[in-house]
Amino acid sequence: MFLRVFLFLFFQLLAAALVCAMESGPQRLLNAALAALVGANLWLVLDGIRGMRLLTWLRSGDTSDIPLGSGFWGEVFDRVRKLVRQRDRAASESDIRLQDFLSALQASPSGVVLLDHDGRIEWFNQTAGNHFGLDASRDMLQHLGNLVRDPSFAAYYAAHDFRQAVVMPGRASSSTIPIKLSVHMHPYGEGRSLLLSRDITALEQAEAMRRDFVANVSHEIRTPLTVLAGFVETLQSLPLNEEERSRYLELMAQQGQRMQTLVSDLLTLSRLEGSPPPPAQEWLSVKTLMAQCQQDARELSSLLWGGSQSLHFAMDAAMDIAGSASELHSAFSNLIANAIRYSPPDKSIAVRWSRLPDGSALFSVKDQGHGIAPEHIPRLTERFYRVDRSRSRETGGTGLGLAIVKHVAQRHGAELVIESTPGKGSCFSIRFPAVRIRLPLVISLVIGA
Ligand code: ADP
Numbered sequence: 001m002f003l004r005v006f007l008f009l010f011f012q013l014l015a016a017a018l019v020c021a022m023e024s025g026p027q028r029l030l031n032a033a034l035a036a037l038v039g040a041n042l043w044l045v046l047d048g049i050r051g052m053r054l055l056t057w058l059r060s061g062d063t064s065d066i067p068l069g070s071g072f073w074g075e076v077f078d079r080v081r082k083l084v085r086q087r088d089r090a091a092s093e094s095d096i097r098l099q100d101f102l103s104a105l106q107a108s109p110s111g112v113v114l115l116d117h118d119g120r121i122e123w124f125n126q127t128a129g130n131h132f133g134l135d136a137s138r139d140m141l142q143h144l145g146n147l148v149r150d151p152s153f154a155a156y157y158a159a160h161d162f163r164q165a166v167v168m169p170g171r172a173s174s175s176t177i178p179i180k181l182s183v184h185m186h187p188y189g190e191g192r193s194l195l196l197s198r199d200i201t202a203l204e205q206a207e208a209m210r211r212d213f214v215a216n217v218s219h220e221i222r223t224p225l226t227v228l229a230g231f232v233e234t235l236q237s238l239p240l241n242e243e244e245r246s247r248y249l250e251l252m253a254q255q256g257q258r259m260q261t262l263v264s265d266l267l268t269l270s271r272l273e274g275s276p277p278p279p280a281q282e283w284l285s286v287k288t289l290m291a292q293c294q295q296d297a298r299e300l301s302s303l304l305w306g307g308s309q310s311l312h313f314a315m316d317a318a319m320d321i322a323g324s325a326s327e328l329h330s331a332f333s334n335l336i337a338n339a340i341r342y343s344p345p346d347k348s349i350a351v352r353w354s355r356l357p358d359g360s361a362l363f364s365v366k367d368q369g370h371g372i373a374p375e376h377i378p379r380l381t382e383r384f385y386r387v388d389r390s391r392s393r394e395t396g397g398t399g400l401g402l403a404i405v406k407h408v409a410q411r412h413g414a415e416l417v418i419e420s421t422p423g424k425g426s427c428f429s430i431r432f433p434a435v436r437i438r439l440p441l442v443i444s445l446v447i448g449a
Contacts, residue, residue: 004072008043015039110198117191119143131181131197133171153183180204216384220262224255265400268330272407278324286319286353289328297336305345316354322436323412331408334401335365335428341395343369359434364427371422380418381406412436
């Protein structure tokens with residue numbers, strides 16, 4: 001400031017001194033005073049020019065091209081520059097924080113829509129875009145109520161009662177692939193709202209499956225129970241002769257057996273779902289497994305058809321398989337039992353274990369039975385799904401056999417393949433990966449030697 005006052009006076013004195021030095025006579029002092037005034041104005045003009053440079057720069061808004069200066073204006077430039085830089089830094093830091101925050105919302109598995117006090121869309125993440133069919137380039141600042149037209153959502157939005165979520169179909173929902181959304185509005189700030197959407201299709205399906213399962217189990221148990229209760233009442237109330245009594249008792253035993261099989265299959269399924277996968281290092285002899293299955297098959301076939309079916313068991317080579325003996329036995333005997341139960345008495349059934357060129361192995365059961373229409377095949381492994389309900393019941397089926405086979409196959413890294421031609425027969429096979437198959441140790445040693 002001192003320099004500024006000094007320069008101001010210096011300009012005036014310099015102009016007055018120059019005039020005094022150049023002139024003589026009575027006008028000299030007056031001219032010197034005029035020169036001092038001109039000097040003062042010149043200083044003011046120069047000062048104004050520097051002030052204008054600052055103003056022009058501030059107006060331009062271009063903070064990168066900061067004019068340099070010295071003295072008073074230099075300090076003003078310097079301080080303004082520092083303030084501008086601080087503001088820029090704070091702005092870019094809060095921009096980064098905002099971007100981080102929006103990226104977190106973008107990564108959210110839930111749909112997020114931010115609405116202003118008028119219900120206009122300020123921002124939404126990609127998940128919400130997919131849920132509601134919103135397009136960022138088209139729908140920003142549009143009223144949400146105009147874009148999401150589902151009646152249940154419209155009623156929820158209009159009622160302004162946001163204590164609960166509302167369930168509505170997703171934008172891409174169709175009759176073949178239904179999508180269910182749970183949508184919840186959360187008011188915040190001054191009239192703003194946060195809309196959260198969640199895809200609950202899988203949850204709903206699981207809940208529907210649970211309900212179906214409970215209903216199916218209850219139905220399956222209630223039927224033999226009702227029959228049993230009926231027979232008990234008959235035995236208690238009617239005077240029966242010995243022959244009738246023993247016939248009724250036999251029928252009761254059959255119903256008891258049916259319930260026992262059902263409970264045992266249910267327990268097997270729940271064990272398969274709840275236990276860790278079978279070890280990949282425990283080797284079993286396929287020959288032993290096949291021998292057990294062959295014996296079970298002969299017993300069942302003679303029980304059902306008096307042994308008139310011809311059963312053929314064959315193995316390409318002796319092999320070991322890594323897995324659980326009880327699970328594999330259950331899967332193999334389920335497939336063989338189905339072939340026996342769903343084939344007429346005079347037909348033949350071929351059970352085969354073969355090694356494939358890539359080292360994997362195939363267990364297959366081929367029958368000449370009634371076969372299965374193509375539309376049923378994808379659903380056969382669903383619990384309690386039956387093509388022919390009465391035939392299944394007559395032959396002691398629970399509707400859980402193929403669900404067990406599928407689980408066992410999956411737990412051994414294997415795949416269940418079903419091929420069938422109605423009227424001609426079916427072939428059920430399980431393909432085991434090479435990692436679970438090996439030649440028995442003795443044979444390997446002989447080959448290696
Ligand atoms: P179930 O105890 O009723 O046999 P599964 O789960 O083992 O139950 O089989 C489901 C349905 O698949 C059966 O009810 C039957 O309709 C059909 N099915 C299974 N295996 C055969 C087969 N070899 N031939 C014809 N139909 C079969």
